[in-house]
Amino acid sequence: MMLRNPFVDKDFEPNLMWFIGVFNVYDREETRGEELEVFDPDNQFDREILIVRYSLKLECLSYRHKFLLFEFLSEKLRDRSCDFQILFNIDDVYDSSWPRAEWYSLKDPRGFFEDVFRLASEEWKDDLHKASLEDQSTW
Template sequence: MLKAPFTDLPYEPTVDMFLAGLETEYNDREFKDGLLRLDPNSKVDRLEIIKKYIIKNQEYLSYRHKFLLVKELEKALLNKGYNFAAVFEYDYDKDEPSPSPWSASEIETPRSFFEDVFNMANEIWRNEILRAAMEDPSAW
């Protein structure tokens, strides 16, 4: 079983893990200012947000972790009823805020935001995803 990085716990990826790179609370002012000057509804800015903050934040993951994370997002995207807006909101069940500095009401189309994340992750991590896809996940 694949373990979560730096732990002995099983790796259980979720869609909201992609937003970890948007966390501003524990980053410096320059990081926060740079992120907040971008508009998540602008296609150009959105791609910069995804590449510079979301994908970059996940680079520590192994190719297997990246593969499973992208597969989890793919599964959500295939589910027409998946509520992507909820990922941008406070999770009352877990008593956790979203790492996103933007609420769901500020994101015009949360689903398309994650479609762009999916496409960019597949583009940037292409070789790693292909490598993991050639393996048997039950052997991890």
């Protein structure tokens, strides 16, 4: 048995875009875009608000999904060669856009995900603990 994706009938594959895809404002510039453009992702105070209020509010995901995402993020952070900036590079071919120019070239994209990890360990503490007590091979 494999954990399923909450939106499509496929196996759940952890991906770092789960943490930043919520900031895509394409075709929502007048709503989500205006809501998010007041935050600077390079500003530590703003970044924490963005992460807690948006990145980690993944109601569509179960505690098991969150556990797998958290473990995946941990693995990527341990990989010193992982290029986090590439996640913020949006090609014109895709229907995507960030709310502010700073998103396209963050000063410290790895630091952004380090903050996601730190804050997720606090915000998701109960879910992560619950999942850690289970045998993940049965998911």
